[in-house]
Amino acid sequence: MTNFLFRRLLEMIPLLVGITLIVFIVLSSIPGGPLTAYRSNPNVRAEDLARLSQQMGLDQPVVVRYGRWLLRFVQGDWGYSVITQQAVLEMLGQRFLNTLYLMVSALIVTVILAIPLGVYSAVKQYSGFDYIATGLAFMAYSIPGFWLGLLFILFFAVQLRWLPAGGMYTLGTDFSIIDRLRFLILPTLTLALPSIGFYTRYLRAGVLEVKNKDFVRTAWSKGLGENMVLFRHVLRNALIPFITVLAIHVPQVFTGAIVVETIFGWPGMGRLYWQSALNFDYPVLMGIMTISAGLVMLSNLLADLSYGVIDPRIRYD
Amino acid sequence: MAIITSKPLRERRRFIKSRALKRFLAHKAAVIGLVMLFLLIFGAVFAPLVSPYGPREQNLFNTLAAPSAEHLLGTDDLGRDLLTRILYGGRISLSVGLLATTVAVIVGTLIGALAGLIGGRLDAALMRFIDLVLVFPDLILLILFASLFGTSYITIVLVLGGVSWMTVARLVRSSFLELKPKEFVEASRALGSSRLSLALKHILPNALGPVIVAATLNTASAIIAESTLSFLGLGIQPPTPSWGNMLQNAQALISSAPWTAIFPGLMIFLTVLSINFVGDALRDALDPRHTIK
Numbered sequence: 352m353t354n355f356l357f358r359r360l361l362e363m364i365p366l367l368v369g370i371t372l373i374v375f376i377v378l379s380s381i382p383g384g385p386l387t388a389y390r391s392n393p394n395v396r397a398e399d400l401a402r403l404s405q406q407m408g409l410d411q412p413v414v415v416r417y418g419r420w421l422l423r424f425v426q427g428d429w430g431y432s433v434i435t436q437q438a439v440l441e442m443l444g445q446r447f448l449n450t451l452y453l454m455v456s457a458l459i460v461t462v463i464l465a466i467p468l469g470v471y472s473a474v475k476q477y478s479g480f481d482y483i484a485t486g487l488a489f490m491a492y493s494i495p496g497f498w499l500g501l502l503f504i505l506f507f508a509v510q511l512r513w514l515p516a517g518g519m520y521t522l523g524t525d526f527s528i529i530d531r532l533r534f535l536i537l538p539t540l541t542l543a544l545p546s547i548g549f550y551t552r553y554l555r556a557g558v559l560e561v562k563n564k565d566f567v568r569t570a571w572s573k574g575l576g577e578n579m580v581l582f583r584h585v586l587r588n589a590l591i592p593f594i595t596v597l598a599i600h601v602p603q604v605f606t607g608a609i610v611v612e613t614i615f616g617w618p619g620m621g622r623l624y625w626q627s628a629l630n631f632d633y634p635v636l637m638g639i640m641t642i643s644a645g646l647v648m649l650s651n652l653l654a655d656l657s658y659g660v661i662d663p664r665i666r667y668d
Numbered sequence: 669m670a671i672i673t674s675k676p677l678r679e680r681r682r683f684i685k686s687r688a689l690k691r692f693l694a695h696k697a698a699v700i701g702l703v704m705l706f707l708l709i710f711g712a713v714f715a716p717l718v719s720p721y722g723p724r725e726q727n728l729f730n731t732l733a734a735p736s737a738e739h740l741l742g743t744d745d746l747g748r749d750l751l752t753r754i755l756y757g758g759r760i761s762l763s764v765g766l767l768a769t770t771v772a773v774i775v776g777t778l779i780g781a782l783a784g785l786i787g788g789r790l791d792a793a794l795m796r797f798i799d800l801v802l803v804f805p806d807l808i809l810l811i812l813f814a815s816l817f818g819t820s821y822i823t824i825v826l827v828l829g830g831v832s833w834m835t836v837a838r839l840v841r842s843s844f845l846e847l848k849p850k851e852f853v854e855a856s857r858a859l860g861s862s863r864l865s866l867a868l869k870h871i872l873p874n875a876l877g878p879v880i881v882a883a884t885l886n887t888a889s890a891i892i893a894e895s896t897l898s899f900l901g902l903g904i905q906p907p908t909p910s911w912g913n914m915l916q917n918a919q920a921l922i923s924s925a926p927w928t929a930i931f932p933g934l935m936i937f938l939t940v941l942s943i944n945f946v947g948d949a950l951r952d953a954l955d956p957r958h959t960i961k
Contacts (some may be wrong), residue, residue: 370800380816487947489697493941495892497899498933501918506932509923606807610896614919624808625900636812640769644803 356656363648368421370638370644373419378633406432420637428635433626439638443620447642449519450619454604456535457542458597465547466593469554470586476559484551491548496607500541500614507537517616538615542607546600553596557589562586590661598654602647698949701942708939721749723756724907732925742927745917750927750955754935757909761936764825764884764904765891771829772890773883776836781867783837784844791841798834806831810893824903826961828890835882843875877954884947888940895936911936 404410423430429439468488472481508516519534520526561567562585570580610623616622620639627635658665693699711718727747735742741750783791801809813827844867847853853870861869897903898912905911911932918929 366800366803370803372798373748377812484863490937490943491946493888493937495895495933495936495940497896498915498929498936501915501922501929501933504919505922505926509926602802602805603804609805609807609811609848610900613900625811628811628902631815640804640808641813643805643808647803 356652359652359655363652365643366648367641367645371421371424371641374413374637374640375420376413378637379413379416409584418528424641429638432635433632434630435629439634441640442623442635446618446620446623449617450608450612452601452607453535453538453542453617454601454608456539457546457580457604457607460539460543461546461550462597464543465550465554466586468547468551470558470581470589472551473555473558473562474581481555485555488551491544492552493548494545496541496545496610497614498535499544500611503537503541504614517614519618533554538611538617541614542604542611545607546604549600550593550597554589554593557592558585561585561588587661591658594654594657594661598650601650602643605643605646670704682859688953692949695945695952697945702946704938704942705946708758708935708942709762711755712762715752715755715759719749719752719755721911722753723753724748725752732921732928734925735927740836741931742925744914744928745921745925750914750931752909753909753914754932757911757914757932758935760821760904760908760910761894761912762939764821764828764894764910765887766826768832768894769887769892770881771826772833772886773836773879775829776833777840777872777879779833780837780840781844781872784841784848784871785863785867794837795841798837801831801834805898806893809902810897811902814897819902819905821904824894824897828893832886832890832893835886836879839878839882840872840875843878844871847871847874881947881951881954884943886948888943888947889939891936892941898958 359537409416427440429443429497432442435442466529468484472484474482503517507514514537515534516537519531521530521534524530567580567584570584575584605621609618609625611617612619612622613625620642624634626632626637627639696827715723725748727743729747730739730743731745731746731747733739733743739749739751739792742751743756744750779794783794809831810827813830814824817823817827847870853866856866856870882905894903894910895912895915898910899915900912903912906912906916914932915929
């Protein structure tokens with residue numbers, strides 16, 4: 352197990368290097384670059400620009416520049432924002448945590464709601480509940496996230512005034528969990544609802560497939576109780592593909608987070624990415640793309656590890 | 669070849685088609701979705717005939733008017749008729765979705781066929797490349813490319829197609845891997861068919877079903893992606909209306925003129941829902957492994 356984990360983590364390194372190299376080449380074609388601020392300054396002469404460009408190593412081939420970037424990157428120097436001159440790592444730290452907080456909270460809500468909805472729909476196939484749940488799931492899956500966010504703001508913040516329309520906490524107050532949760536509800540639901548729709552359908556299909564397998568019939572004929580059959584035999588087997596898809600879904604959740612953070616003014620990495628793209632702030636873009644790629648790879652690894660917990664037939668070697 | 673297209677096979681084909689049609693029509697939601705899509709396309713194409721207003725026709729004396737007999741869905745912050753803009757916006761949103769999917773299908777088929785046909789190192793390299801692309805959330809790539817290459821209609825179509833061809837490529841490749849060793853392909857090769865004619869005549873037609881399904885669902889996600897990009901200001905630029913960019917100001921206007929936020933998004937939702945219903949039914953109809961419930 353430890354061996355497997357170690358090997359998989361090692362395998363991620365060349366992949367990340369490849370990805371960051373490609374991204375670096377793409378980003379280095381961005382108009383502007385780190386000298387933008389100097390170029391628009393009439394007091395900076397052309398020879399100064401050339402000297403600066405030489406000092407910063409911008410006259411070097413892109414692969415050499417990438418090598419330098421990588422060397423600094425592993426030492427924790429992720430460069431400086433072209434716009435705010437802040438250190439990228441410093442800018443990303445708190446924002447990354449904020450995004451993670453949002454994504455994890457949405458994932459928890461998704462799992463808590465989708466598993467019972469999907470399982471119950473499948474168990475009561477073709478019942479009224481099943482039709483309503485699958486119908487709603489289909490609709491939830493088809494809603495554009497940003498519009499859902501706008502509707503939530505309209506109903507729960509503007510009309511009913513139950514919840515805040517944006518931000519992460521009430522400014523100028525002490526930390527309070529209730530306050531944090533109130534700010535968390537709408538962004539979480541906006542992010543989670545399409546996933547809930549998707550997974551309810553997915554899990555329903557999974558349970559239906561397992562439900563009629565021989566080993567389930569055997570379990571019934573042994574006289575096991577309904578809960579025993581459902582949880583120990585059916586659900587456990589239906590959950591394996593569910594976890595794979597959950598991991599594959601992480602990039603989509605991140606996509607959703609960009610939208611949700613923008614709408615709800617959530618100070619996260621997604622919103623920063625959007626702003627940085629508008630400003631061509633490439634050191635920040637580079638940092639965020641690296642983190643999101645790493646996040647996706649880690650989630651795939653996590654999925655691989657969780658199979659073993661759910662299905663003891665799967666061994667790592 | 670004349671022997672193969674003899675009567676029994678043609679009849680068999682017709683039988684398969686009618687069975688697929690029957691399976692499709694068994695989905696009531698999909699039939700409703702198809703009608704909805706037809707109406708949406710009709711409204712978008714014949715927008716000038718349906719609406720007495722122009723999409724950029726401003727009336728600064730009548731801004732943010734609530735829905736009324738005169739303006740069925742109200743007006744926006746520049747006094748433009750919302751329904752008219754939704755109809756014209758449909759032209760952009762629907763056509764971008766369809767064209768982006770066309771790009772995705774063409775690129776995906778080419779790459780998938782190349783990988784499947786040639787195999788070996790090229791196949792491995794192309795598949796690794798797909799893995800690399802899939803490491804990024806699609807909106808990350810969309811935002812990046814839109815900010816790099818600009819936001820004209822054509823670039824948006826190409827960018828959307830450029831981040832969504834991977835599913836088709838994998839489907840096409842896997843049908844090549846599945847069919848290449850089959851007897852009928854071997855036989856055709858023994859008869860001296862070239863690689864290209866093998867691909868076009870025998871393998872690609874077999875991949876058609878799953879590709880059609882993937883293309884349908886891809887259209888839905890391309891429409892959502894376009895509207896998201898446009899909403900974020902990195903897609904189709906105003907004053908040309910698209911369902912996404914019509915929502916750009918909606919957040920600021922949400923308390924004073926909620927209809928500006930509700931209706932354009934409702935159109936996206938209904939379109940995507942309809943396409944997803946159709947795609948679901950197509951999957952049932954075209955996938956032989958599925959059986960009628």
